[in-house]
Amino acid sequence: MNHPTTPAPARPPRQRKATRAQLIAAAADLFAEHGTTNVSIGAICERAGFTRGAFYSNFKTVDDVFFALYEQRNDEVQQRLEALAADAPFSEQAHCSLESVVATILRALPMDPQWVAIRTSFAGQAQHRPEVAAALREHAEQLRRHLQPLLLHVLELTGRRPLDSVEDFTRAVITAHVGAITQSPLHDDPEAVREAVVRGIILGLTTEQ
Structure with a gap:
């Protein structure tokens, strides 16, 4: 007979944050190992x-862990974008080449x-699970909102x-980037x-303007 999982005792906020981070890191390793x-x-x-009590104190399902990891990845991209936006050459130059724009975008993504x-x-899973599709769309839009200001700025230059x-336009750039990575195993020089x-x-x- 199965018994319900007993919730873990309440942890201090700092300890709970560390537990959550370790669960996300463990899940990321397993996702990478299994490719799913x-x-x-x-x-x-x-x-x-x-x-399991510690898990259920932080997440309800494996999907929740995936989305927490997704948010973490988006935050990392946002930090790179903010650093690039503050980069002196782009904040001061009156003009830059298309090659510079591409290089900047690729550093961000x-x-x-x-x-x-x-x-x-x-x-x-999104085709059969509307809640998954909705969550993926929202995370994709977060990335688009983060990238768009930098993309427009360097494009204007x-x-x-x-x-x-x-x-x-921003969605198309992101789609091109993701599509190229998807095909990367088929090429000797995927970055090119x-x-x-x-x-x-x-x-x-x-x-041209």
């Missing part, structure tokens, strides 16, 4: 060295095939502007392919 989010709560607890594979695997809405794809999207979807 289809791992068990028990496996995450064992890897992190915590009980990490080349991480494992993470893209995990995200793609999880996104496969080249004397170009988007042909369509700024929002659609990513650069060519992002450069092509920028040229194709912008015009």
Whole structure:
């Protein structure tokens, strides 16, 4: 007979934050090893060295851990974007080359095939789970909102502007970046392919001011 899991005793905020971080890190390792989010709560607890009670004090499901990891990745990208926006050459130059723009965007968006594979695997559930689709859309929009100001700023320094809405243009750049990473195992120089794809999207979807 199965008995309900007894919740773990309340932990001090700092300790709970550390526990949550360790559970996310353990899940990230397992996701990467398996190439999917289809791992068990028990496996995450064992890897992190915590009980199920500790898990349920922080998360309800493995999906919740995935989205916490997604938010963490988005925060890391936002920090890179803020650092790049404050970079002196871009804050002071009156003009810069398209190559500089592409290089800046690629520095902001990490080349991480494992993470893209995990995200793609999880996104496969979206067709049958509306709540997953909605959550993925919101996280994708967070990335778009973070990237858009820097993308527009450096684009203006080249004397170009988007042909369509700024929002659609930014989504297209992100899609090109993710698509290039998805295809990276098929190429000897995936970074060169990513650069060519992002450069092509920028040229194709912008015009001179």
